[in-house]
Amino acid sequence: MPEFRTVQCVVNDEPREAEVEPRLLLLHFIREVLGLTGTHLGCDTTSCGACTVLYDGLPVKSCTLFAVQADGHEILTVEGLGSPSELSPVQEGFHEEHGLQCGFCTPGMMITATAFLEENPNPTEEEIRWALSGNNCRCTGYQNIVKAVQWAARKMAASGVSARGANPIM
Amino acid sequence: MMAYYGEEAKVLSGGMSLIPLMKLRFASPGTIVDLNQIQGLDYIEEAGGYLRIGALARNRAIVRSGVVRSRHPLMASAAPTISDPVVRNRGTLVGNCCHADPQGDWATVMLCLDGEIVARSVDGERVIPISQFVTGPFSNTLQSNEIAVEARIPGGTSFGEYHKIERKVGDFATVAVGVALQASGGSVSRCGIGLTGVGPSNIKCYEAERIVTGSGLNEHTVEQAARAAAADAQPRSDHRGSEEYKREMVTVFVRRSLSAAAGIRAA
Secondary structure (H helix, E strand, C coil), X not given: CCCCEEEEEEECCEEEEEEECCCCEHHHHHHHHCCCCCCCCCCCCCCCCCCEEEECCEEEEHHHCEHHXXXXXXXXXXXXXXXXXXXXXXXHHHHHCCCCCCCCXXXXXXXXXXXXXXXXXXXXXXXXXXXXXXXXXXXCCCHHHHHHHHHHHHHHHXXXXXXXXXXXCC | CHHHHHHHXXXXXXXXXXXXXXXXXXXXXXXXXEHHHCCCCCCEEEECCEEEEECCCEHHHHHCCHHHHHHCHHHXXXXXXXXXXXXXXXXXXXXXXXXXXXXXXXXXXXXXCCCEEEEEECCEEEEEEHHHHEEECXXXXXXXXXXXXXXXXXXXXXXXXXXXXXXXXCCCCCEEEEEEEEEECCEEEEEEEEEECCCCCCEECHHHXXXXXXXXXXXXXXXXXXXXXXXXXXXXXXXXXXXXXXXXXXXXXXXXXXXXXXXXXXX
């Protein structure tokens, strides 16, 4: 039997601690140990990006990190972006521009878009498409996803709100 | 730790190759040694006549590195073609070279630029040219007690391009061609030409390089070098394209890059 390891990390601004099997993937830690099922398991081959979360502020595919690698680090999942009463600009953009059909890729798209807009708050369409090229959507053809990110950028510029929303937690 | 665990241990840096391999059960190491706890291995710097890239320097950082852009345009050109933007936040150049996937892009760039891998163990340090470091598909010359801590590239190059055809972002190259030059006036003091995806390993085009360094760049030598590089390619027809197509693309890309370097309009 493998020895269990303690993981102490901050998830969506809350300190979390758990004993985990050392080869447990970060994705399964988030979904099954922490119960945060907004992060999706898609391809399980580091391709699709449905499992994207922020790891110390940068998007990573959580199906391709071990949970033990989160020890001492900060994770942001889609649940940490905003609330139903106070959506983040990116969430609002996906709502306003209908940036989804089935919604499966949406959490990963929004996480990647959030980190991207923090780095580049006034992007061109081409820059948006490149930034999202590690996240696959099999429904929309990306047009409305790009529009959603453009909407969020305009909202950020007009309101002065950061990509993560009015109450940035990381 | 590597000396203690020996053959059963695998080193984890970015994990973007090791973890997928473990999922496929192609790798099932008894022990994983995580380098990510080590401070100060994420450098990209020029020192002692070399561009030095630490084992934990992420591809993200290489894409954004000013010293990479100014000293080795080939590396700057290749970096944004490695996998996808999210994977580049974790993946590393040194890890990519150690993984030694024959379809990997960084080994081709390292071949073009005469790169070396610095390996360290409890016994000391040794430097291994990339052409000797990669010994075959998914195998390298590291001893079981060694860790690759740095990739380094001598000098600088004034021109470089990496042309890569991929079916979609993140796919392996259908064909990729790297060209790097150090040129002043009409003469070329250094030339590296390498190929990805058109053989059982990354290919260094010695004959094409010799033509360019020996005779300089003009319309005639550009064409000769492009033909020589295509002759070095060993492509196979597969779902990414036919043998003929891949070989022709090698010719086109070498011709295009060398023409750009020489200021000749490519055919």
